[in-house]
Amino acid sequence: MTNDSASLQRTPLHAAHAAHGARLVPFAGYDMPVQYPDGILAEHAWTRTQAGLFDVSHMGQALLVGPDHDTAARALEALLPADLRGLKPGQQRYSQLLAEDGGILDDLMVTRPRDPAREGTLFLVVNAAGKRADYVHIAPRLPADVRLVPQEDLALIALQGPQSEAVMARLAPGAETLTFMHAAPLEVAGIACHVSRSGYTGENGYEISVAAAAAAALWTRLLQEPEVKPVGLGARDSLRLEAGLCLYGHDIDPTTSPVEAALVWSIQKRRREEGGFPGAARIQRELADGPARVRVGLTLEGRAPAREGAEIVKDGETVGVVTSGGFAPTLGAPIAMGYVPPALAAPGTGLDILVRGRALPAKVVRMPFVAPRYARKN
Amino acid sequence: MSEIRYSKDHEYVRVDGDVATIGISDYAQSQLGDVVYVELPEIGKAVAQGKEAAVVESVKAASEVYAPVSGEVVEVNGALEGAPASVNEDPEGQGWFLKVRMSNPAELEGLMSADAYADFLKTVS
The missing domain is CATH 2.40.30.110 (Aminomethyltransferase beta-barrel domains)
Structure with missing residues (x-):
């Protein structure tokens, strides 16, 4: 296997990983930390007992910008089976971009910003490997008054584990009041961020979207807290597996439907009944008769x-x-x-x-x- | 007295008479990361140089352990079943995998000395 790191993309935290002694491996076109010197087992255990800090800046962040919430939500509802029109300000949902046959093109998180000034915008986080294809899929399928705006100048940092709330309460007062799958604009240690109570580990935790230019400062500041250690993609995978969460390209792909993938919980009642998303006929049939x-x-x-x-x-x-x-x-x-x-x-x-x-x-x-x-x- | 030789696949063989103790090098364990499972051959099995003799699994993946020399398996390190982390902690001591009675000790000539292996590692890392 060639390890041509020169051709790989780097997140804004690449130098910080190297300084922490991370082992960097190619992942989805990025040079990413698979583990730090403590190793995957220790990093996994730290996340389950303290608070693990993850660089997930390789993931795709994008805005869907429309004239009002209902218009933006309807535009995206045409491409996935979640109820987005019913999202309340600051609420987040997990969903799947679907092909015409109901196969899963990617899975993603969709958040309605809490800030009324951003009414009409939806915030998307998609997988790293599929982000270009996702954007190419989404953009031409939007109505004229809704546009997709990839946010290439943002980093994404996850803080996951039972101590994450205590850390965030100290650095970002108010973060402790966010409940699971809710988000808010917050200053974390004085740095403007968009913080959601979510993650990919099964833990109480946060995902923090921050300007790329401020990411290293935020990363360093969070690591000053005694409960926080950096955790690599190796432990991220063992944590998500224990949590029963799907990894795109492995557990779900264009051949699997959300019903087959046991993701029915992410298709809200109105959408199950009304349909109106790609593959709705197959998915409604599988809901009624059971999948293969x-x-x-x-x-x-x-x-x-x-x-x-x-x-x-x-x-x-x-x-x-x-x-x-x-x-x-x-x-x-x-x-x-x-x-x-x-x-x-x-x-x-x-x-x-x-x-x-x-x-x-x-x-x-x-x-x-x-x-x-x-x-x-x- | 025993001597230690290394393969390009990062196995070692420690020779004592016609019995060779086989395991993975410190470099190999550091590359694998935390070992969580080791699958060992049955006693009496014939292993051939360069062919699979055992399997080592880290959290991330399963990897073959190739026999650096041919022979018959005479002993396996059953303690690894309950303590696979020995492979990380003491790869060239407690973390050995298997012992074979060599059928062709001349195969040792093609393996690297500790010094030659140290030079080889500089070319791979």
């Missing part, structure tokens, strides 16, 4: 991990495939997610997973694998 396959969580006996691509077997017959799998540091055991027929998707169902020619006993379990600590409203 469904994403499930799997635990394995023993310690051998099952990786992406491993076949799932029942009574000697291949019934599905693992789409993400590995070792769950919090559980000290291997876990996986994959697709199986609905008849084999009930928790407790016994299956085998083929690893290097051996059938390892596995069991369907409810996800998330590790109880989440989202800061939900009481």
Whole structure:
């Protein structure tokens, strides 16, 4: 494998990662920290007990700008199945850009700004690998009075873990009052940011959008807090797997629908009933009759991990495939997610997973694998 | 007395008479990161130079461990099952993988001395 780091893009925090002794690897065209000297297991445990700091500036941030909220929301609702017209100021939703056949082109977060001055704008965060294609997909499908404005001069920093609230309360008073999937403009240590209570770890946490020019100062300031350590993409992956969250290009892709992917919770009732998004006919049919396959969580006996691509077997017959799998540091055991027929998707169902020619006993379990600590409203 | 030799795939072999103890180098463990699982061969299995002898899994991925020399597996490090982190902590000591009775000790000639391996690492990093 060539590691031609010269051709890779760098986030505004690249120099900071190098200074922290990060191991940098190519990821989605960026030179990104996979781990710091502490290592993935220690970084994972730190995020579950303290507060991990992640550079996710490779992700795509963009604004959808229209004359008013309803117009912007309707424009985006034509491309995805979430209820955006019903978003309240400061509210955020997870959704999926859909192809005409209902396959998932990318998954994304959509936020309605809380600031009334930004009425008519939606804030999008999309995956790094797909951002160019997403923009090319979205822009020509918008009405004349709504436009897509990629925000290339922004960085994105995630602070995740049970101590994240205490850290943010200290540096950004008011951040502690944000509830899960809500966002607000806040100054963090005197730096203007857009802060959302969300993340990709299953933890109580924040994602902080900040001007690229101020990102290094914010990063350094957050690391001065005793609860905060930098965490790389390696632990980000093991954390999201424990949280049962999909990784685009692995657990979801253009061949999977949101119903197959067990993401029905992200399609609000009005949209399920009304349709009006790409692939609505397939998705409404799958909602009524059940999909051909469904994403499930799997635990394995023993310690051998099952990786992406491993076949799932029942009574000697291949019934599905693992789409993400590995070792769950919090559980000290291997876990996986994959697709199986609905008849084999009930928790407790016994299956085998083929690893290097051996059938390892596995069991369907409810996800998330590790109880989440989202800061939900009481 | 024992001598240690290294392969270009970053396995080591520590030779004691006609028995070779095989594991992965300190550089290899540092590149893998935290080891969470090791799959070892059965005793009596024949391994061939350059072919898979064991599997080591980090949090991120599974990697093959190739036999630096051919022979018959005479012992495996069962302690790794419960303590895979030994591979990170002491790769050339407690973290060994398997022992083989060499069938062709001349294969050692093609492996690197500790000094030659140290020079080789300068070319890969």
